[in-house]
Amino acid sequence: MNRYSIDESWEFWKSIICDKDGNIDVEQLKKELCDYYFVINEVPKVYCEVTGGTLSKILYDSETVISFFNERYGQKAVAVDYLADDWDLVTAECETNEDYKKAIFEYLGCEEE
Numbered sequence: 590m591n592r593y594s595i596d597e598s599w600e601f602w603k604s605i606i607c608d609k610d611g612n613i614d615v616e617q618l619k620k621e622l623c624d625y626y627f628v629i630n631e632v633p634k635v636y637c638e639v640t641g642g643t644l645s646k647i648l649y650d651s652e653t654v655i656s657f658f659n660e661r662y663g664q665k666a667v668a669v670d671y672l673a674d675d676w677d678l679v680t681a682e683c684e685t686n687e688d689y690k691k692a693i694f695e696y697l698g699c700e701e702e
Contacts, residue, residue: 591648 603611606618629647637645639659683689 592650 597624598688602621608614632647633645636647636649637643639661640654641661643657644654680689680692683692686692
């Protein structure tokens with residue numbers, strides 16, 4: 590949910606898109622809308638990627654997206670720490686990249702992505 594009021598938002602945009610007399614500069618407005626168009630098309634892709642496909646709308650608070658990211662990657666970081674501790678044991682008989690990959694996934698108890 591958007592936590593900013595319309596009036597608060599207008600105060601921000603007014604200084605960007607209005608001239609000194611308070612008239613809207615249409616060319617500047619077009620530039621800002623072009624940037625916003627980029628944001629509404631690209632940010633959902635990032636949200637979707639970092640949250641494992643859970644979030645994709647641009648109006649999520651940053652704390653929400655960060656929380657999903659930390660939950661998703663925090664678990665992987667713990668698994669990597671455990672693997673690092675046992676690396677020599679896990680990979681002792683590995684000869685090829687495929688062997689390493691298989692050994693790591695078996696160690697972590699998960700399927701290959």
